[in-house]
Amino acid sequence: MKNLYFHAPYQTCFRINCDCDEINANLYLHFGKYISENKFPAEYEISITQNGEQYVMESGGTVRETSNPLLEIDRFIFEKTKYDNSVFAIHGAAVEYNGKAYLFSAATTGGKTTLATYLTNRGMGYITDDCILLDRENFCIYPYNTPIHLRPGGVEALKKCGISLRLKEYGSGIYQRFTYNPENCVTQKIPLGKIFFISRNENENKVEKMTTVEKFTELMKSPITLYDTNAEYIRFISRLAVQQCFILKYSDLDFVKEVIRNG
Amino acid sequence: MDNNLAHKILFAHLSSGKPVTLKVKGISMNPTLSENDEVTVESADEYFPGDILVFLYKNNELLIHRLLFIKNGRYYCKGDNAMRLEDVDRTQIAGKAVLRNGVPIPEPPEHLIELSYLVNRRFRKNGYSSDLTKQSGIYRFYKKYIDKKEDKTMIYQKNDSLDYIQADETGLAVFDAESGNTYLFDETGIDILKCLETPCTLDELLDRLCEIYDATPDFIRADVEEFLEQTVANKVVIVS
Structure with a gap:
């Protein structure tokens, strides 16, 4: 049984103990530098025991059998994670260019991971591909450099753009993922540049301005976790709503690169 | 039987x-x-x-x-x-x-349910007195809404007990701590709410707005009435 700790900035810490070497190796692929054997005060414990082809997972007081423990660990961590009050956790990807952070907010399968991979391969700094940590006071973005997890469709899209990556594969079927560790990771917090609410399509490349009300509405939908709605939260959202936010529709990844480069 | x-x-x-x-x-x-x-x-x-x-x-x-x-x-x-x-x-x-x-039977008008519930709320706050409730602004507003009859004596006012969070000149969020709901208003909504800082009738409100916008009261009446229906239903505007 190995004890590993998932310890990421500004969020809940988990202890994962597992008797399967393959699962432990996949945890490193999945969480990257945020998994280690270094001890941290963990709020939750997850225990995985192999039982033939199945795994018994114990977490949060419940026991279940699963054939995909990595997915179940991910789900449990997602459900239980609380973020520090000083940050606003956005479901999105972010890259750095010329010292500023450019955020891409979209739902799952919205294309933000492929976009982040493309842009980091075109010289931009990698901040994160799934959870953006934005400082509520000064709107700086903290780096959260988990390995990028690409779906097969993303890998294909990048190949078509001439990008070939050193990938490690894990999972299978609909849970198959390819991880990639960008070399140019941002390691310090950086000021916010722009926020883009992205949507991928077949034939349109366009940046649209947003009214304050539209920005407000999209920002209220953007968190990766549920926040209590109260006056203080609304005040924060309203401060964020006066930042530069745009709707970005793209069919061409290069278009997004030029949008950022052209300011 | x-x-x-x-x-x-x-x-x-x-x-x-x-x-x-x-x-x-x-x-x-x-x-x-x-x-x-x-x-x-x-x-x-x-x-x-x-x-x-x-x-x-x-x-x-x-x-x-x-x-x-x-x-x-x-x-x-x-x-x-x-x-x-x-x-x-x-x-x-x-x-x-x-x-x-x-x-x-047609679907009910858009805000009927919220307004009907507000009447009940007033009724309970009035100790279940139907006489007192009939004198209340929300009851008279509701009757005007459901009977589609104008009541020129109703006074409208912005509800100051809510949290008004203005992002800039074009975006306002109003937060109701009791319900946990947030309502968003653009420039036009902001202007109307500003005009409702001082209590007024619908006609007075229309006159105030016509000073800001180059329009006649009849031209903007329907839109302003719809705005009032919505904001009375969500309690951003109170009626007496």
Whole structure:
């Protein structure tokens, strides 16, 4: 049984103990530098025991059998994670260019991971591909450099753009993922540049301005976790709503690169 | 026929899938349903807010009132022309009215449910006094809304008990801590709410807005009325 700790900035810490070497190796692929054997005060414990082809997972007081423990660990961590009050956790990807952070907010399968991979391969700094940590006071973005997890469709899209990556594969079927560790990771917090609410399509490349009300509405939908709605939260959202936010529709990844480069 | 027996026959008939025609007694659903209207009632698998339900209430009363909301498995109903809220469980509901004198019953107007509930709230705050409630602004606003009759004496005012969070000149968020709801307003909404900082009638509000916008009162009346209906329903504007 190995004890590993998932310890990421500004969020809940988990202890994962597992008797399967393959699962432990996949945890490193999945969480990257945020998994280690270094001890941290963990709020939750997850225990995985192999039982033939199945795994018994114990977490949060419940026991279940699963054939995909990595997915179940991910789900449990997602459900239980609380973020520090000083940050606003956005479901999105972010890259750095010329010292500023450019955020891409979209739902799952919205294309933000492929976009982040493309842009980091075109010289931009990698901040994160799934959870953006934005400082509520000064709107700086903290780096959260988990390995990028690409779906097969993303890998294909990048190949078509001439990008070939050193990938490690894990999972299978609909849970198959390819991880990639960008070399140019941002390691310090950086000021916010722009926020883009992205949507991928077949034939349109366009940046649209947003009214304050539209920005407000999209920002209220953007968190990766549920926040209590109260006056203080609304005040924060309203401060964020006066930042530069745009709707970005793209069919061409290069278009997004030029949008950022052209300011 | 004994009432109990009649009710049992009604429930049995409806639960077998057959519609029933009933005659309305009383005025508690005016103007939606009137005395002596014939309503066709059908049973349904599910009932939704806005449906007009036939149900058995206390003391074996058979009522036909509108469902306002469902909470913890209880169905909260109220007559469109009444103040009381009745809560029943699913087993007490016989069916819902689908036709009025052979004509399909339309969906309720957009804010009817919220406004109807606000009348009940006022009724409860007034210690269940219908006389006091009839004098209240929200009741008079509701009557104007449902009867579609103008009341020139109603006074409107921005509700200062909510949190107003203005992002910039073009975006305002209003947060209601009691309900946890947030309402967003653009420049036009901001202008109207600014005009409502001082209490005024609808005509006075229209005049104020016409000083800001190059328009006549009649031109903007419908939009302003719709704005007031929405904001009174969500309590951003209070009426007296």
